[in-house]
Amino acid sequence: xxxTIKDVAKRANVSIATVSRVLNNLGGYSENTREKVxxxxxxxxxxxxxxxxxxxxxxxxxxxxxFPRVSSFFSSGILQGIEEYxxxxxxxxxxxxxxxxxxxxxxxxxxxxxKQVDGVIxxxxxxxxxxxEIMAGMRVPVVLVSSxxxxxxxxxxxxxxxxxxFEAVEYLIGKGHRNIAxxxxxxxxxxxxxxxxxxxxxxxxKHHIPVDERRIIYGDFRYESxxxxxxxxxxxxxxxxxxxxxxxxxxxxxxxxxxxxxxxxPDDISVIGFDGLELSRMAVPPLTTVRQPxxxxxxxxxxxxxxxxxxGEIPEQANIVHHSIVERDSVRTVED
Amino acid sequence: xxxTIKDVAKRANVSIATVSRVLNNLGGYSENTREKVxxxxxxxxxxxxxxxxxxxxxxxxxxxxxFPRVSSFFSSGILQGIEEYxxxxxxxxxxxxxxxxxxxxxxxxxxxxxKQVDGVIxxxxxxxxxxxEIMAGMRVPVVLVSSxxxxxxxxxxxxxxxxxxFEAVEYLIGKGHRNIAxxxxxxxxxxxxxxxxxxxxxxxxKHHIPVDERRIIYGDFRYESxxxxxxxxxxxxxxxxxxxxxxxxxxxxxxxxxxxxxxxxPDDISVIGFDGLELSRMAVPPLTTVRQPxxxxxxxxxxxxxxxxxxGEIPEQANIVHHSIVERDSVRTVED
DNA sequence: TTGAAAGCGCTAACAT
DNA sequence: ATGTTAGCGCTTTCAA
Numbered sequence: 001x002x003x004t005i006k007d008v009a010k011r012a013n014v015s016i017a018t019v020s021r022v023l024n025n026l027g028g029y030s031e032n033t034r035e036k037v038x039x040x041x042x043x044x045x046x047x048x049x050x051x052x053x054x055x056x057x058x059x060x061x062x063x064x065x066x067f068p069r070v071s072s073f074f075s076s077g078i079l080q081g082i083e084e085y086x087x088x089x090x091x092x093x094x095x096x097x098x099x100x101x102x103x104x105x106x107x108x109x110x111x112x113x114x115k116q117v118d119g120v121i122x123x124x125x126x127x128x129x130x131x132x133e134i135m136a137g138m139r140v141p142v143v144l145v146s147s148x149x150x151x152x153x154x155x156x157x158x159x160x161x162x163x164x165x166f167e168a169v170e171y172l173i174g175k176g177h178r179n180i181a182x183x184x185x186x187x188x189x190x191x192x193x194x195x196x197x198x199x200x201x202x203x204x205x206k207h208h209i210p211v212d213e214r215r216i217i218y219g220d221f222r223y224e225s226x227x228x229x230x231x232x233x234x235x236x237x238x239x240x241x242x243x244x245x246x247x248x249x250x251x252x253x254x255x256x257x258x259x260x261x262x263x264x265x266p267d268d269i270s271v272i273g274f275d276g277l278e279l280s281r282m283a284v285p286p287l288t289t290v291r292q293p294x295x296x297x298x299x300x301x302x303x304x305x306x307x308x309x310x311x312g313e314i315p316e317q318a319n320i321v322h323h324s325i326v327e328r329d330s331v332r333t334v335e336d
Numbered sequence: 337x338x339x340t341i342k343d344v345a346k347r348a349n350v351s352i353a354t355v356s357r358v359l360n361n362l363g364g365y366s367e368n369t370r371e372k373v374x375x376x377x378x379x380x381x382x383x384x385x386x387x388x389x390x391x392x393x394x395x396x397x398x399x400x401x402x403f404p405r406v407s408s409f410f411s412s413g414i415l416q417g418i419e420e421y422x423x424x425x426x427x428x429x430x431x432x433x434x435x436x437x438x439x440x441x442x443x444x445x446x447x448x449x450x451k452q453v454d455g456v457i458x459x460x461x462x463x464x465x466x467x468x469e470i471m472a473g474m475r476v477p478v479v480l481v482s483s484x485x486x487x488x489x490x491x492x493x494x495x496x497x498x499x500x501x502f503e504a505v506e507y508l509i510g511k512g513h514r515n516i517a518x519x520x521x522x523x524x525x526x527x528x529x530x531x532x533x534x535x536x537x538x539x540x541x542k543h544h545i546p547v548d549e550r551r552i553i554y555g556d557f558r559y560e561s562x563x564x565x566x567x568x569x570x571x572x573x574x575x576x577x578x579x580x581x582x583x584x585x586x587x588x589x590x591x592x593x594x595x596x597x598x599x600x601x602p603d604d605i606s607v608i609g610f611d612g613l614e615l616s617r618m619a620v621p622p623l624t625t626v627r628q629p630x631x632x633x634x635x636x637x638x639x640x641x642x643x644x645x646x647x648g649e650i651p652e653q654a655n656i657v658h659h660s661i662v663e664r665d666s667v668r669t670v671e672d
Numbered sequence: 673t674t675g676a677a678a679g680c681g682c683t684a685a686c687a688t
Numbered sequence: 689a690t691g692t693t694a695g696c697g698c699t700t701t702c703a704a
Contacts, residue, residue: 004696048450055387080407137338284591342681387682
């Protein structure tokens with residue numbers, strides 16, 4: 001057995017109350033006893049039991065983090081940001097996969113409640129009513145990342161997807177492109193699918209470019225769908241000179257498909273991605289993309305939840321962070 | 337306040353012991369009381385407090401997972417495997433970044449000890465003596481992934497790096513290549529750096545191909561070092577027809593550098609990577625690589641630790657899993 | 673400056 | 689079949 005506070009108290013000839021005091025720097029003891037206690041702690045290698053502490057303090061210094069898929073390229077950046085700040089503030093994080101599955105999400109949420117996490121960060125999934133209900137029941141702060149909730153006053157941090165997509169397409173237009181296709185996300189996806197499509201549409205309208213349905217393909221944000229999307233566009237929109245992909249993964253799929261079909265990027269077709277994942281930089285050719293500051297989004301989410309935990313107050317609900325266009329080599333200028 | 341077992345007991349007109357019994361399916365109550373208790377639990381939305389349970393059971397059903405960088409492409413696969421199995425067995429995982437930093441690792445280990453995790457999975461870092469000492473002090477099972485320990489009987493799961501590298505190079509040789517360069521990992525890295533280099537050397541020797549120091553460049557497993565490594569090789573080993581990169585990230589760097597320099601892969605130079613990351617499949621051209629079953633390695637690690645937690649016994653120490661060569665499009669056959 | 677004791681929410685041994 | 693009670697390791701009154 002590892003030593004407990006009792007063992008330390010005994011060996012130091014003091015009461016456990018005194019040990020607790022020096023442990024928590026509460027004062028109310030002589031320098032002498034402090035020394036003695038610290039000495040024993042060092043000798044025995046005593047470490048306070050956070051579980052016991054948690055039981056009495058009702059604080060575990062642990063937060064739960066939910067991802068649809070922890071191992072996705074997208075999750076990684078956010079996770080890194082959360083972890084970094086959590087570590088600074090001596091918090092631990094419990095991560096959970098929801099698999100984008102409602103039942104599993106509920107189960108995971110219940111588990112986190114049982115484990116008494118001090119807060120939960122919920123990432124890149126739509127917030128269903130059932131989630132909100134159980135979250136309310138948990139009575140712990142919740143922050144959304146790359147998600148949003150209109151009907152509950154839950155703070156969220158995300159970029160402005162509409163504007164970001166709008167600017168991506170306007171960037172293409174600025175490069176002289178007129179025949180711009182889009183590989184979008186899921187049409188049902190209100191968080192990233194719809195607004196990015198709207199942004200595309202909006203930019204075209206603003207520049208009086210007619211919308212052509214055949215130039216729009218819907219994927220699921222993943223690589224394969226980008227690959228297939230590109231091939232589909234090859235059929236339906238042969239004259240396109242540029243593609244706006246609603247995710248970097250899909251853009252990479254497009255790049256691969258182009259390579260497969262002997263189509264050169266950006267010489268024959270330009271491609272702009274979305275997300276600014278690390279791998280966009282590693283693509284061939286390096287991918288021009290709309291960057292979301294994923295790491296910062298994670299850090300900010302942690303700061304928000306920390307604030308809620310410590311003050312009990314609900315901060316500004318809408319935390320819109322800045323996107324930016326990262327120019328690399330997958331888009332070329334088209335001469336008229 | 338959320339309801340406690342006391343509240344449930346009171347409302348159900350039974351003792352807390354009875355509530356505890358039905359909660360844990362221990363028997364010793366009538367169907368009638370069971371019904372009543374369950375009814376109250378449903379009504380109140382009661383959830384047992386895992387912290388209190390942990391205090392008494394000395395089990396938290398939580399394991400700690402350490403990565404040098406949780407957000408790396410490499411960690412992701414392992415993490416996914418661990419999480420999957422942890423979830424099946426109703427365990428939670430606490431993930432920690434060590435940043436490859438000794439002090440931080442020690443701090444994190446201490447934190448995990450305080451939080452009373454039931455075990456720790458330590459991934460892809462060399463195991464220093466200090467770690468082993470503090471781990472021994474924690475008195476919880478430890479499993480290593482993509483790492484190893486000779487001086488402590490800690491179970492580990494990894495592939496056979498030497499053989500895997502050997503086979504990669506032999507694969508290249510089988511394709512007719514003789515002038516094979518290598519972009520290796522860090523020379524000090526005993527886990528992945530040295531054995532993969534040795535494998536390269538061994539394969540050349542076996543096939544009576546003289547080793548040429550100028551064909552060997554050392555990187556750090558990351559993308560940039562692969563990029564630079566490729567450029568360095570362009571200077572020192574112009575006649576190479578193939579490159580064995582000790583990581584997929586470095587292989588991707590090489591691919592990018594080749595593209596930049598107008599060198600076609602695999603027409604001019606073939607490239608084989610190592611790891612089998614998801615992104616190797618997304619590369620242009622799709623990367624031929626040596627696959628480590630990362631997800632399975634994570635699952636296996638979890639199973640091992642679960643076994644240790646539940647039985648208290650130490651399983652087979654060496655768990656060598658199978659690697660395999662994934663043939664894609666970055667290696668071509670050379671005619672003599 | 674220090675200690676005794678209550679109690680956080682739960683399990684488990686012991687009664688009944 | 690059910691209740692009482694003693695802790696698990698700690699923090700925090702309240703006394704001394």
